[in-house]
Amino acid sequence: MHEFSIATGIVDVVREEATDHGADRVESITVAVGEASHVNPEQLETCLTVATEDTIAADATLDIETVEPYGSCSCGWAGRPETSDRALAYAPDLRCPECEARIDLEEGDGCRVMELAVPSEDADETETTP
Amino acid sequence: MIHRTSTTARIDASITRIDAWLDRLVGPLRAHRIGIDQEHGDEGHDHGEGTADILERFARQADALHEELVHDRGLRVVGFVGATGAGKTRLIERLIERTDDRVGVIVGDVAGEDDAERFRALGADVASVATGKECHLDPGLLEDALTEIDLDAIDRLYVENVGNMVCPADFPLGAQARVVVVSATEGDDVIRKHPLLFQAGDLAVINKRDVADAVNADLDRMERDLAAIAPGMDAIRTDAEHEAGIDALASAIDERVEAHSHQDADHDHTPGHDHGHD
Ligand SMILES: [Zn+2]
Numbered sequence: 001m002h003e004f005s006i007a008t009g010i011v012d013v014v015r016e017e018a019t020d021h022g023a024d025r026v027e028s029i030t031v032a033v034g035e036a037s038h039v040n041p042e043q044l045e046t047c048l049t050v051a052t053e054d055t056i057a058a059d060a061t062l063d064i065e066t067v068e069p070y071g072s073c074s075c076g077w078a079g080r081p082e083t084s085d086r087a088l089a090y091a092p093d094l095r096c097p098e099c100e101a102r103i104d105l106e107e108g109d110g111c112r113v114m115e116l117a118v119p120s121e122d123a124d125e126t127e128t129t130p
Numbered sequence: 131m132i133h134r135t136s137t138t139a140r141i142d143a144s145i146t147r148i149d150a151w152l153d154r155l156v157g158p159l160r161a162h163r164i165g166i167d168q169e170h171g172d173e174g175h176d177h178g179e180g181t182a183d184i185l186e187r188f189a190r191q192a193d194a195l196h197e198e199l200v201h202d203r204g205l206r207v208v209g210f211v212g213a214t215g216a217g218k219t220r221l222i223e224r225l226i227e228r229t230d231d232r233v234g235v236i237v238g239d240v241a242g243e244d245d246a247e248r249f250r251a252l253g254a255d256v257a258s259v260a261t262g263k264e265c266h267l268d269p270g271l272l273e274d275a276l277t278e279i280d281l282d283a284i285d286r287l288y289v290e291n292v293g294n295m296v297c298p299a300d301f302p303l304g305a306q307a308r309v310v311v312v313s314a315t316e317g318d319d320v321i322r323k324h325p326l327l328f329q330a331g332d333l334a335v336i337n338k339r340d341v342a343d344a345v346n347a348d349l350d351r352m353e354r355d356l357a358a359i360a361p362g363m364d365a366i367r368t369d370a371e372h373e374a375g376i377d378a379l380a381s382a383i384d385e386r387v388e389a390h391s392h393q394d395a396d397h398d399h400t401p402g403h404d405h406g407h408d
Binding site for chain 2: 002005006009010013017018021023036039084085086088089090092093094095102110111112113116117118120
């Protein structure tokens with residue numbers, strides 16, 4: 001279970017990005033979790049709820065997407081590898097379906113912060129009115 | 131892509147009312163959406179928009195360690211992962227006995243100093259890392275442990291990870307070769323059950339080959355699983371207890387370390403999805 005260290009890393013990224021955009025509050029965070037990583041989306045969500053406490057993202061909505069693996073081959077093939085049928089647990093087939101060479105994954109083995117929503121400046125102005 | 135959404139909104143009722151009022155005023159586009167810029171310019175597929183890979187941060191830390199240990203200091207760094215009881219410690223002992231190199235060992239251990247003592251008895255410089263509740267070594271823990279070893283006095287560094295077959299796959303440690311150790315006693319479906327760990331490794335060891343028949347483990351089947359799951363990855367069958375297969379393992383490791391050095395000469399280190407180095 002290493003989702004907590006990942007959640008802490010996500011909070012760091014969120015804090016940096018929000019500060020860069022002059023925001024002091026984050027409304028939502030979209031995270032993409034690769035199916036070929038060992039990050040469990042449910043556990044990550046739980047850990048993020050804890051890791052965002054007392055931060056500018058404390059009230060943020062969490063949106064966790066899962067990403068299928070994507071790879072390409074030197075022969076020109078690119079796409080989603082099938083899953084390996086010899087594996088009992090989830091695993092992409094790392095062989096190119098065209099030429100059988102070994103392929104590397106470009107997507108689907110990581111964990112990324114995709115998007116943040118922060119209050120827009122217009123909304124901030126309106127918010128001070130009521 | 132499957133979407134799962136959930137809300138941890140802890141907004142009290144009055145704010146909710148104000149929000150509803152605001153929504154009527156300014157519409158649903160109140161929020162300013164920030165797409166995170168992608169660090170690598172992958173093009174031509176549909177999940178290319180914006181990203182900062184969190185796991186990649188650990189990979190970058192590992193690359194920095196790799197740079198220091200392998201390139202600045204010229205060490206040979208080999209990592210070992212695998213379940214408790216697979217025989218990682220015994221294998222590393224056998225490797226230490228066979229090399230003329232001065233060896234340092236980092237031992238990730240949830241419980242105590244037992245393994246460390248066994249390595250010290252063979253003359254190795256040893257630092258053990260009590261990982262506590264962490265289920266894997268990460269580059270930061272490794273870096274801390276390295277301060278306990280005289281790096282000028284060793285040629286080779288072995289890193290024995292915590293006995294865990296899931297988490298270490300996501301945490302590279304900067305080694306030139308990552309060895310995944312399983313044993314016949316774990317059952318001949320152990321590779322199929324942990325495919326992602328093998329995909330993140332460089333070399334597989336099937337240990338305790340001597341008891342395969344007794345425990346009804348089909349080693350050929352294990353190798354077929356490996357070939358399907360991690361194409362091109364070599365498997366070495368060993369019996370660390372009776373010192374069989376150790377020379378083959380030692381040369382497979384060195385081959386891998388050498389291959390890595392040549393590969394390094396050809397291109398700069400690019401952090402990221404290069405699972406080629408541990
Ligand atoms: Zn191909």
